[in-house]
Amino acid sequence: MSAAEAKGGVIGTRKLRREDPELLAGKARFADDLVIPGALYMVMVRSPFAHARIRSIDVESALGVPGVVGAYTGADLAGEWAGPMPCAWPVTPDMKNPPHFPLATEVARYAGDGVVAVVATTKTAAVDAAALVSVEYEELSPVLDLEEAASDSEVIYEDFGTNASFVWSVEPDPDGVRQAFDQAAVVVSERYVHPRLIPAAMEPRAIAVVPSPMGDEYVVYSSTQIPHILRVMLALTAGISETKLRVVAPSVGGAFGSKLDVYAEELLCLALARRLKQPVRFTEERGEATMATVHGRGQVQQIELAADQDGKVLAVRANILADMGAYLQLVTPGVPLLGAFLYHGLYDIPNYSFTCKGVFTNKTPTDAYRGAGRPEATFAIERAMDTLADKLGIDPAEIRRRNFIPADKFPYSSAAGLSFDSGNYGPNLEKALDLAGYSALREEQARRVAAGDSHLLGIGISCYVEMCGLAPSRVLGALSYGAGGWEAATVRVLPTAKVQVVTGSAPHGQGHETSWSMIVADRLGVPPEDVEVLHSDTSISPLGMDTYGSRSLSVGGSAIFVAADKVVEKARKIAAHQLEVAEEDLEFASGSFKVKGSPDREMPLAGIAFEAFTAHNLPDGLEPNLEASVTWDPPNFTFPNGSHIAVVDVDQETGAVELLRYIAVDDCGNQINPMIVEGQIHGGIAQGVAQALFEEASYDSEGTLVTASLADYLVPSAAELPSFELANTVTPSPTNPLGVKGIGEAGAIGSAPAVINAIVDALGHLGVTNCPMPATPERVWKLLQQAKAHK
Amino acid sequence: MRVEMKVNGVARAADVEDRTLLVHFLRDALGLTGTNVGCDTSSCGACTVLVNGESVKSCTVLAAQFSGEEITTIEGLAGADGTLHPLQRAFQENHALQCGYCTPGMVMASLSLINEHPNLDEKAVREGLEGNLCRCTGYHNIVKAVLAAQSEMGGKL
Missing domain, CATH: 3.10.20.30 (Beta-grasp domain)
Known part of the structure; x- marks a missing residue:
């Protein structure tokens, strides 16, 4: 049964979030809010240099500060580690992965690399002492520019002899690609740069490790989005039995991929709590968060399209340089792979070639950031499609219509090797164009140009498809990922008919408690208020693969859905037994089994739960209690898609770009809670718009991050954004029983190309064909000046 | 001291x-x-x-x-019995929070804004909350919540 045939009328409603009252009253507990008597505070001493040999470290003065317990160098703690910090995605057998330990010992390889951990009884004492640690550095030449790094003119890791970590390709038919380009009427060849982005979750990372007073056990409280994966990795890296570690993610204040990682400070707090036999905690300051929490994006892309005279694209070829930063974090090398299959977008392109080189630089390590690989792919194809349209004099909407995968081709086998589950792209785009009033916008655009208006209008279209619902475990295996992509769930009806749901996905703002209770309430016919959702604590939910890649609902929600239905089937056996009818003579509706044709003979789930608990009168061989556990491994990815339209005003005098309107029509399949879906889209759009217009992790020539505070790194405020105009289309996913596709990343994937396409569209008549990100007023003004000089 | x-x-x-x-x-x-x-x-x-x-x-x-x-x-802000303040309620009803980390500050800034400017429109809310960042909501629903709370509160806190 699909969610569309939902039983309880709960799925699909705009139910308010149960998480909110505590958060709104200031009662929710984030990791730094936890009161832990006797906890020691850890403060990090970090390298101010991007690349420097550590000559000597003097902690003598630091140790003299009252309250200081210790100041630890990498050498001091070398014996604590069973292995280096983990990278779980060795994308090729020969991938180069430098040893990475929580503290740098001989060479610091980015500004922010940890060198000394200072521990004291108060935070202020630790801060004071850290300032007194003296490190003598010998500055080495930093390798900063991605393309220069790829040229190996200077090499960061001498043992490797190259800055390349790996080269990874997908090119099922090289001859086909070559022929398509040879025979093409039109070829587009474009270069795009994705700046590094700082994820900037509002909550800085915080960790506290509390040793048990007996038994060498540790409770790790971390602002993580992956408590389960973190437990495995802490166990392996610190050499502690997994059974002795309990990881708890309290309320987590946003993550966007940046807390999908295993961080040095988590390991240091654990090792120091083990060594000192006291709780140790750490909370990063924003100035550290910008340097020592992973960055996102950081790619240089070369994309080529081969097309016929009508604009039908015959081949796509993409060559990518991906900035790894100084070390490989948990899934750093895999990020470009998540986009590797999507450089043809949602177009029916028969020939495909993708190659990516992962390259080390002396910068903060990169890793997953909202969309992870898919925003980059979408940007490349959507910008290139606009360039192709421009070359052929075809409207950007029309070039997309001509190339969409036709609705009757689903499931669609892509040239890159994926099977797209479902979609109907044409009507989705038409809906967006209608909502935007596309032809009226084009008229207004032409009117402004004709009138010589100093404010130009730009209309940018971006159609996207993403692969979500990470992920089928076998596919992950084929991609060399070090884990599976399943999710675990338990649904348990207690004797009093209250329901407990245990989920392995770990929310950090997505509203899992609300959505999961809706799914279960719908399936079991109980009030959502009677459903408790337990999560983010490995002692309560021992199995899980956590939250990232828009996977929670399509994978975790499906596990819950299937578990709830298993509970119903078990209850049916009990009801049939006690009502003395055949199971097929029972129908389940509104939380009660009724005998078909004799509706007065019924047995509500509440009664069955108690019967299952007492176990006095169960069918032979049936286990007591009403509970089911499911591990759901998805058979395929899901493929959310949509059409986004940005309308911008470009001031020719100043180069300032104002986002006037933003229209998004998304297809995430069935929706459990449309209110939450819209919220996810809003936030994603804001992040993608920010990439297009405002945000860039900027380094100076020495490799110092100059956007190291929120005063310098321009996370947009309400004043920089408009309200968004949303609509949706629905093609349920056949991949999972809920028919859902995922929506967490869609907004961030669709929006950056829509905005840049709009800017180029505004300036196109002046001869502008591309615009760098972020499109700051200075950059746009320079584009205008260059274009006018050429005219 | x-x-x-x-x-x-x-x-x-x-x-x-x-x-x-x-x-x-x-x-x-x-x-x-x-x-x-x-x-x-x-x-x-x-x-x-x-x-x-x-x-x-x-x-x-x-x-x-x-x-x-x-x-x-x-x-x-909330009553002694836990009843949410109308502004807090408006935040919930308009889904104006996700992770909730910026929310306490956003609510307090909004309260001050409503207090000082009884006739806010969308632009004024956006400019008035310029000093409060949210990474989750894109502000769309925060703006809606503040406007909804203002009309419900009738200018009174």
């Missing part, structure tokens, strides 16, 4: 280091952890509280500066 202030209507006092910031006084000395720290540079507004009814970013002012003043934190 001893710092005394009225917090959420109750006289509170604690002995703290001279350099203690207001936000740490509230969080660490008084245990009011609803007020969050997001940036340390008064850029993000997560730490916004009201001092005598006006919004102040508590991460860049010293506790000692506010001795004797009246402070309202997020914990002081």
